[in-house]
Amino acid sequence: LSAHIHSISFVGAGNVATHLAQAFYASGYTISGIYSQGKASSSELSAKVNSKICFTIHELLLQTDLVIICVPDHEIADVLEALVPSDALVVHTSGGTDLTVFKEKLTNYGVIYPLQTFSKTTLLSLRDVPFCIEASDREKLEELRLLCTSVSDKVMEINSYQRKILHLSAVFACNFSNSMYAIAADLLMKADLPFELLHPLILETARKATTHPPSEVQTGPARRSDIATMKTHEAMLKTSELYREIYILLSKTIQAQSDETQ
Amino acid sequence: LSAHIHSISFVGAGNVATHLAQAFYASGYTISGIYSQGKASSSELSAKVNSKICFTIHELLLQTDLVIICVPDHEIADVLEALVPSDALVVHTSGGTDLTVFKEKLTNYGVIYPLQTFSKTTLLSLRDVPFCIEASDREKLEELRLLCTSVSDKVMEINSYQRKILHLSAVFACNFSNSMYAIAADLLMKADLPFELLHPLILETARKATTHPPSEVQTGPARRSDIATMKTHEAMLKTSELYREIYILLSKTIQAQSDETQ
Numbered sequence: 001l002s003a004h005i006h007s008i009s010f011v012g013a014g015n016v017a018t019h020l021a022q023a024f025y026a027s028g029y030t031i032s033g034i035y036s037q038g039k040a041s042s043s044e045l046s047a048k049v050n051s052k053i054c055f056t057i058h059e060l061l062l063q064t065d066l067v068i069i070c071v072p073d074h075e076i077a078d079v080l081e082a083l084v085p086s087d088a089l090v091v092h093t094s095g096g097t098d099l100t101v102f103k104e105k106l107t108n109y110g111v112i113y114p115l116q117t118f119s120k121t122t123l124l125s126l127r128d129v130p131f132c133i134e135a136s137d138r139e140k141l142e143e144l145r146l147l148c149t150s151v152s153d154k155v156m157e158i159n160s161y162q163r164k165i166l167h168l169s170a171v172f173a174c175n176f177s178n179s180m181y182a183i184a185a186d187l188l189m190k191a192d193l194p195f196e197l198l199h200p201l202i203l204e205t206a207r208k209a210t211t212h213p214p215s216e217v218q219t220g221p222a223r224r225s226d227i228a229t230m231k232t233h234e235a236m237l238k239t240s241e242l243y244r245e246i247y248i249l250l251s252k253t254i255q256a257q258s259d260e261t262q
Numbered sequence: 263l264s265a266h267i268h269s270i271s272f273v274g275a276g277n278v279a280t281h282l283a284q285a286f287y288a289s290g291y292t293i294s295g296i297y298s299q300g301k302a303s304s305s306e307l308s309a310k311v312n313s314k315i316c317f318t319i320h321e322l323l324l325q326t327d328l329v330i331i332c333v334p335d336h337e338i339a340d341v342l343e344a345l346v347p348s349d350a351l352v353v354h355t356s357g358g359t360d361l362t363v364f365k366e367k368l369t370n371y372g373v374i375y376p377l378q379t380f381s382k383t384t385l386l387s388l389r390d391v392p393f394c395i396e397a398s399d400r401e402k403l404e405e406l407r408l409l410c411t412s413v414s415d416k417v418m419e420i421n422s423y424q425r426k427i428l429h430l431s432a433v434f435a436c437n438f439s440n441s442m443y444a445i446a447a448d449l450l451m452k453a454d455l456p457f458e459l460l461h462p463l464i465l466e467t468a469r470k471a472t473t474h475p476p477s478e479v480q481t482g483p484a485r486r487s488d489i490a491t492m493k494t495h496e497a498m499l500k501t502s503e504l505y506r507e508i509y510i511l512l513s514k515t516i517q518a519q520s521d522e523t524q
Contacts, residue, residue, distance in 0.1 A: 072486060072488065073490065073491055074488060074490055096491050096494060096495075115459055115460070115462070116462055116463055116466060117463060117466055117467055117481050119470070119474075119479060124466070128462045129462050130459045130462065132459075158455070162453055162454075162455055164494075164498065165450065165452075165453040165455065166450070166453075166455060166459060168449060168495050168498055168499075169445075169447075169449040169450050169455075169460060170446070170460060170463055171483065171495065171509075172443075172445045172446040172449070172508075172509075173443050173460045173463060173464050173467070174460075174463050174464065174467045174481070174482070175480065175481060175482030175483075175484065175485070175512075175516065176439075176442045176512045177438075177442045177443065177464070177467055177468075178467055178471065178476050178479070178480055178481075179476075179480065179512055179515055179516045179519065180434045180435055180438045180439045180442065181435050181439065181471045181476035182475075182476040182477040182480065182519050183431075184431035184432070184434040184435035184476075185475060185476055185477065186477075187427055187430060187431040187434070188427065188428070188431050190427075191423070191424050191427040191428075192424075193420070193424055193427065193428060193431075195475070196472075197377055197394075197428060198377070198431065198432060198435045198436075199471075199472045200377070200378055200390045200391050200392070201377055201378055201379060201432055201435060201436050202435050202436065202439070202468050202472065203468050203469070203472065204378060204379055205379055205435070205436045205440055205468070206439075206464050206465050206467070206468035206469075207465070207468075208379070208381070208440075209440065209443045209461075209464055210458075210461045210464065210465065212381075213444075213447060213457070214440050214441075214443035214444040215444040215448075217381060217440070218437065218440055218441065218444065219436070219437060219440075220433050220436070220437030221433065221437075222437065223437070224334060226334065226335060226336060228335065228336055229335055229358050232358060233358075233430050233433065236426065236427070236430055237430075242511075242515055242518065245511060246434075246438075246511060246512070246515065247433075247434075249504075249507060249508060249511060250437075250438045250441055250508070252504070253441055253445070253504055253508065254437065254441050256504065257441065257444050
């Protein structure tokens with residue numbers, strides 16, 4: 001356990017708060033308070049981690065060594081508004097929000113950015129999940145490092161600029177690849193074919209990306225410059241202008257990527 | 263083993279031929295011949311499956327129960343050109359090519375379409391890989407079913423139209439998601455961050471798609487309608503017009519998809 005952090009409280013009780021609170025609780029930390037505007041989710045989470053529910057952020061600050069803010073990016077400002085100037089250590093978990101957001105109100109602050117996609121329903125080991133940390137000073141950084149090491153084997157310091165790039169790249173690798181799966185599922189459904197047919201392909205494509213640079217293992221009609229197949233596919237997508245636009249744009253991108261690697 | 267098919271030969275010695283030949287050989291079939299314009303790859307494959315190398319397609323037809331054509335789609339026509347009319351059973355492995363391509367020259371024909379992304383270097387079990395089959399008549403279909411069942415647990419009959427849709431949906435789920443990984447890798451490299459940071463996220467996103475409909479587990483700024491983050495990301499991509507276009511188009515798609523599921 002961290003030398004100075006024994007008790008942790010959370011602002012927010014969504015996916016990220018749920019996973020972090022449960023992981024830290026399981027590692028022996030006390031979860032001292034949960035403050036959330038969603039009353040159902042805060043009762044649910046507080047029951048899981050044996051914590052009390054707080055009704056103000058002020059109440060949360062009084063009885064904890066660390067406050068972890070887990071709210072959507074655009075609500076961080078509202079949370080800061082409610083903070084009284086304090087010596088408490090406060091961190092956020094946002095990929096896209098600068099460390100300096102805390103500067104005016106606090107002296108001890110930081111960021112804990114766990115790079116994973118969380119759903120409340122899926123229990124997940126965090127040991128492989130990269131925890132990217134940043135802090136107001138070296139001492140606080142080491143406290144956060146110790147804390148995060150209790151749940152993850154991959155804790156690294158990265159600055160606010162790098163975290164923003166990481167977040168942006170995660171949008172491509174995770175959110176956008178998932179939307180490609182969703183389009184595939186939609187196309188199959190309309191032809192009375194089960195999406196399950198694609199499961200092995202999806203898993204193997206992801207696995208391959210962890211053993212080879214993705215641009216080097218690119219396959220498909222665009223990679224082979226198979227113009228006839230691409231034209232057929234575009235014609236098949238004529239009922240969905242959006243899908244057709246995506247097909248053309250991503251094929252163009254793959255061709256540009258393969259020109260670079262050749 | 264199939265009642266009528268004992269020996270199999272291949273036109274082509276690329277990724278698909280290599281995986282199929284090795285799998286059928288391991289299941290007890292004789293690989294009687296390999297014909298390929300790539301001399302190095304045909305010697306390599308013939309050595310692996312104890313087969314002879316043939317120098318004409320005619321030679322291949324004489325001494326085999328089944329010919330499997332594994333060449334790029336646009337080369338299938340050239341292979342058919344070289345075929346003399348014959349009673350031999352001949353199949354192709356193309357997602358996008360109609361069964362009827364064989365009609366003029368042959369009486370016994372079919373399709374074996376294994377739905378997976380193959381690299382020569384990665385050895386892969388085919389047991390989970392869907393094998394989509396189609397044939398000129400019921401008897402040939404059952405022969406192909408028996409054959410494919412020797413290497414895969416997921417053999418199903420689908421028609422040429424469905425196979426084309428399946429192939430198109432695989433371009434989205436596999437080729438396009440891989441190109442999203444490639445963009446993420448490129449963005450990270452330019453910020454001196456290792457692509458390995460995204461591995462757990464990529465694997466978890468793929469895994470989740472096998473347990474939930476992808477549109478229901480979509481996350482990210484577009485799904486949350488987090489306009490501020492999207493605008494920041496677009497500004498960060500100002501040095502790559504192609505990436506910026508993709509970001510905008512796929513964010514629009516995710517918003518359209520989530521309107522449908524809400």
